[in-house]
Amino acid sequence: MTRRASEIDEQITWQEITPGGEICEGGTARAIRTGAWRQNCPVWDERKCKQCLLCAPFCPDSSIPVTDSRRGEFDLDHCKGCGICWQVCPFEAIHMVKEGEE
């Protein structure tokens, strides 16, 4: 049976779920808010940022959206707070805070 990921949730019965857990679409990780695991949270200082875009390709979770060659705010639904962006930023435009403190 063909079933979209959005049609499968924790209420689905064994008769309705897809065989073997097949998911009939791509990119479904977007629907899962894995940012909830985060303990440390990156904060972006737009004034210090030179838009060098070094942070975006280093992000292991694609949580730094880039549009028209400019980065925007963090995607905190998926950022795990690993701090790699903070480490690689040459301009101290990113710092880390404890989750929920700022």
Next chain:
Amino acid sequence: MSIRDRLSGNEAVAYAMRQINPDVFAAFPITPSTEIPQYFAQYAADGKVDTEFVTVESEHSSMSTCIGAEAAGVRAVTATSSCGLAYMYEMLYVAASARLPITLACVNRALTGPININNDHSDSMGARDTGWIQIYAENNQEAYDNYLQAMRIAETPDVRLPIMVCQDGFITSHAVENIELEEDEAVKAFVGEYEPENYLLKHENPLAVGPYDTSPYYMEHKVQQAQAMKNAKRAILDVAAEFERTFGRKYGLFEEYQMEDAEAAIVLIGSTAGTAKMCVDQMRARGEKVGLIKLRVFRPFPAEELAQALSKVKTAAVMDKSEGFSGCGGPVFADTRSACYDLKNRPRLINIVYGLGGRDCAVEDIERVFEYLLRIGRTGEDGPVYIHMGQRSSEKEVF
């Protein structure tokens, strides 16, 4: 028109594979199944098939290759034995739980150790809980016929499970017997094409296979898989019925031989059935009411049907060609005795573990089992339930 020929069991399976022309063959050699990829490699080299023949570096990889290919949407096959099957163990579960109808020719051989290359069923019996359908052959003809039916069963939409087509190492795999082969076109028409609903390379419907399954979903998938295995019983009978209509040879979940009025019965799997049939014939000729049940399908286990077939006998011996090490009997015995529990009048059941690592089992051995069954049926005497046969001993043994 059938073609009369004489082939070994391995040749017969390779011949069936050539006729079916699967998309992918993942090959790794291990005795006694090595000849299957060997013969098939010749077919591939001669251009008689257009199969992608992948020579991998291990059985873990051969099964992984089959999983990848089958998930991509094509028919994938392999062959193995013994430690090779054991080395696939992890991937056997992946194949079954991802619901990929792969076909594996299993040429049964003892598992190490001590290292041994001869026949028993410890390899496939060890894989009995992996979620694979298991069908066993008595002889070369059955190995060929089971192989022709395998893909139709496995690919049935409400089944979608991998299938193991088993035959006894050396006894059938290397012995040359008369065989009736079918015409290539008739085989191709019977087996048909593999047409999965969804697959990785279906461009208009991208698919993810084998995702991480959290506890809110895992149980549902397992119940679904269990239902698929139950559905397989019907699919096996449907395909067998069409096979009989097409080629004239009849198959079921098991074969009953002289069971109509039998008082003592033996239940077993594989090539020993030929020996046991000869024994039944000899004992019937002198008036003994003995019969044989040869299990063809072990997974799914035909519990209700088998219990019914045993409901009228007084005594029965389930003969296991693998130990199992439960400490209380082999795997065929465990399932058979469990199946008989719901009967109103249960036969007295004993278990005989025999033939391990190629230990021979002759007509006289089977006769001693029947004589014992008839005696305990007559006298009602008590005795051990879990018995080994064929070993040298410094003590007096039952057999």
